[in-house]
Amino acid sequence: MAVCPVDCFYRTDDGVVLHDKDLCIGCGYCFYACPFGAPQFPQAGAFGVRGKMDKCTFCAGGPEPNNSEAEFKKYGRNRLAEGKLPACAEMCSTKALLAGDSDVISEIYRQRVVKRGKGSEVWGWGTAYGQPGQKPAAPAGAKS
Amino acid sequence: MKASKILLAGVALALATGLSACGEREQVIVYKQGKYQGKPDSKPWESDPSASLYTSSKWTAGDKTSWEAAIRARNLSQNEYNRVP
Numbered sequence: 226m227a228v229c230p231v232d233c234f235y236r237t238d239d240g241v242v243l244h245d246k247d248l249c250i251g252c253g254y255c256f257y258a259c260p261f262g263a264p265q266f267p268q269a270g271a272f273g274v275r276g277k278m279d280k281c282t283f284c285a286g287g288p289e290p291n292n293s294e295a296e297f298k299k300y301g302r303n304r305l306a307e308g309k310l311p312a313c314a315e316m317c318s319t320k321a322l323l324a325g326d327s328d329v330i331s332e333i334y335r336q337r338v339v340k341r342g343k344g345s346e347v348w349g350w351g352t353a354y355g356q357p358g359q360k361p362a363a364p365a366g367a368k369s
Numbered sequence: 370m371k372a373s374k375i376l377l378a379g380v381a382l383a384l385a386t387g388l389s390a391c392g393e394r395e396q397v398i399v400y401k402q403g404k405y406q407g408k409p410d411s412k413p414w415e416s417d418p419s420a421s422l423y424t425s426s427k428w429t430a431g432d433k434t435s436w437e438a439a440i441r442a443r444n445l446s447q448n449e450y451n452r453v454p
Contacts, residue, residue, distance in 0.1 A: 232406040237413075245407025288408040291416040306413040308426025308439045314447065325444035333448045340450060 228258040239305070241283045246299050249277040283324070284311040 226234040226242065233248035234255075242263075255264040255278060267276040286303030289296035296303055304311060314324035323330045335354040338344035345351065414436030418424045426439035445451060 235405040235407065235410065237410065239413075243410065245405070248407045285413065286410075288410040291411050291413065292421045303413070305440070306411075306416045307421050307424040308418060308428060308436065308443065309424075310440070310443050310447070320447060320449055323447050325440070325447065329441065329444040329447075336448065336450055 226255075228254040230254065235288075237285060239285070241285045241305075243282055243285060243287055243300075244278065244280065245288050246277050246279075251275055251277045253278075284309070 226236070229244075230252060231248045231250055233245045234242060235244070236242050251266070253264075253266060256266060263280045264278045265280055266278060267274045282300050282303075284302060284304035286292075286296045286306065287300035289299065291306040292303050302312070309315065310324045314322045317323075323333060331354045335356065338350070338354065345355075412433070414428065414433045415431055417430040418426065418428055426443060428435040428439045
């Protein structure tokens with residue numbers, strides 16, 4: 226966010242980083258600076274084409290009025306303002322993708338491992354999803 | 370006398386102009402929470418649930434707590450063990 230020469234990024238109260246496409250000049254600095262690879266640019270041709278940055282918005286839209294035509298055209302649907310979670314997570318049929326607050330997500334993962342009896346052998350699982358005073362689920366062995 | 374004064378003033382002016390370029394300006398934008406150059410964004414809980422055709426959750430427009438409760442319920446519904454026993 227700090228590399229942006231036009232300062233077009235902002236962070237919502239929910240922690241979602243969004244940007245204003247009306248301000249973006251497509252310089253590409255954020256593309257190099259972002260450790261997550263979030264900023265996307267038009268990739269057509271060997272050298273790409275000049276264009277404004279686009280990124281995953283966590284289906285939270287942008288600075289246009291909520292659920293307006295302008296917001297939909299520039300940033301896609303604002304599902305958070307409709308009381309929904311991002312489309313990728315809600316459409317995922319196997320629920321490999323989850324979205325939401327980290328405490329809820331980690332609790333879902335923890336419950337999966339505890340119920341299935343495997344998965345806790347993954348390195349770092351206890352740190353990420355284990356709860357204090359609770360033994361990690363024993364690996365089931367034969368079944369995979 | 371007068372010429373030397375003008376010369377002195379000229380030198381002083383040239384020095385001031387020349388040295389002003391040596392001053393260092395802050396190059397990094399100091400990001401302030403909630404403040405940036407673009408348009409201010411409206412909060413997701415400010416929108417009326419009945420305004421959008423596709424809203425399925427229920428909350429009171431402008432009430433952050435009720436919106437958070439609706440989102441949390443949505444979050445929890447992702448847990449397959451809640452849906453399928």
